[in-house]
Amino acid sequence: MTFNKADPSLSPEEYLEAEKNSPIKHEYIQGRMYAMAGASDAHVTITANLLAMLRNHIRGSGCRVYVADMKARIESLNIFYYPDLMVTCDPRDTNFEYFKRYPSLIIEVLSSSTEAFDRGDKFIDYQELETLQEYVLINQNRQHIDCFRRNTEGRWELYSYRVNQELELTSVNFSCSLADVYEDVFFPETFNPISTLDFI
Numbered sequence: 001m002t003f004n005k006a007d008p009s010l011s012p013e014e015y016l017e018a019e020k021n022s023p024i025k026h027e028y029i030q031g032r033m034y035a036m037a038g039a040s041d042a043h044v045t046i047t048a049n050l051l052a053m054l055r056n057h058i059r060g061s062g063c064r065v066y067v068a069d070m071k072a073r074i075e076s077l078n079i080f081y082y083p084d085l086m087v088t089c090d091p092r093d094t095n096f097e098y099f100k101r102y103p104s105l106i107i108e109v110l111s112s113s114t115e116a117f118d119r120g121d122k123f124i125d126y127q128e129l130e131t132l133q134e135y136v137l138i139n140q141n142r143q144h145i146d147c148f149r150r151n152t153e154g155r156w157e158l159y160s161y162r163v164n165q166e167l168e169l170t171s172v173n174f175s176c177s178l179a180d181v182y183e184d185v186f187f188p189e190t191f192n193p194i195s196t197l198d199f200i
Helices: 012-020 041-058 091-095 115-119 121-126
Strands: 026-029 032-035 064-067 071-074 079-081 085-088 103-109 134-138 144-150 156-162 166-169 174-177
Touching: 012 026, 012 079, 041 064, 041 085, 041 103, 041 174, 071 121, 079 121, 115 121, 115 134, 144 166, 156 166
Parallel strands: 103 134
Antiparallel strands: 026 032, 026 079, 064 085, 071 079, 085 103, 134 144, 144 156, 166 174
């Protein structure tokens, strides 16, 4: 996400109207618009894999899954974000065409430029959403997923998933293997230089 200095301070209504005609997407934080960067092959593939599985899983349940182009509105903080994936099961969200206010699940695919923000301030902001039950962070460079789950006391608990494990999303009663999440993803090779010794 890149700050666009040319943007004046905008009201939420002005932002939503401007975003309808913008050739690029912007997130909105308290009157400022921030341009979003493009995604990698791995990022898009992971998102598509999960979208396909979640869409099939929740079909007929009354829940809806949205990918990339649908905004999450955090009204108490005057913020609009674009989650990579978002599921809402709240009928109140049918009243909003360009954003959703009551998601139960939000998923972000991490990149080197966004990971600190996604794990830090963005997660703090998302916690303002009272309906949010799970916040999921997916590493695109190796099979590793962190799921933050809100317990019955309102506290967030971390569940980490690695290779050969099953990802569980209790907010939508869904599970799948990590291999399915990362299907067709090619990971960058890690370069491990080996020291050579001269033996006499």
